Amino acid sequence: MAPSQLPPVFNPTAQDIEMLLAAQCHLGSKNLQVHMEPYLWKLRADGVNVLNIGKTWYATPEN
Template identity: 75%
Template sequence: MAAKNLPPAFNATSQDIEMLLSAQCHIGSKNLQVHMEPYLWKTRPDGINVVHIGKTWEKIVLAARILVTIDNPADIAVISARPYGQRAVLKFAAHTGASAIAGRFTPGNFTNYITRSFKEPRIIVVTDPRTDAQAIKEASYVNIPVIALCDTDSPTEFVD
């Protein structure tokens, strides 16, 4: 959906852009996956890829609109195996009522219904597609949509 068709509440304010820039959400890595090229703004002389903030905002709004459609927040699984994302996952889950999986993802959480840790979320959100690849792979087996926070070198296979 184009930005011009969105309600005014979804438009990025200068404060939103400042927060994204201060968090350095626009700084990518030196490597670039082919599927991430449409989101690239430019490559700096030192080789660092810079992500387009406008496209980042559009995807944030799209993810928020998708997550709002889930009736029961406990049906959202938020996953992070990386240490820097675990605190964010736990806080997101505490504020929204989503289920958090911080730390190691146990294989079979989504596919092995015999285990105690079996979950059937309606959607999963992962902080890094590379380290959370097991969760993404299992979600693809059982047709669970995946929202991922991607860097310029992130693999986007099975990410919706």
């Protein structure tokens, strides 16, 4: 489902994004699973994967 088709409750506010960053939800591990590649933003110098918060916000299961 495209982000434009989601209900308004799925529209993140600035506070939502700030809280996700404060909780370090954007930091992954040094190992990246293949199914997580679309959500990868970059790889830090220490080898930790940094996830794209914008993409993970809309990651809802499609049935």
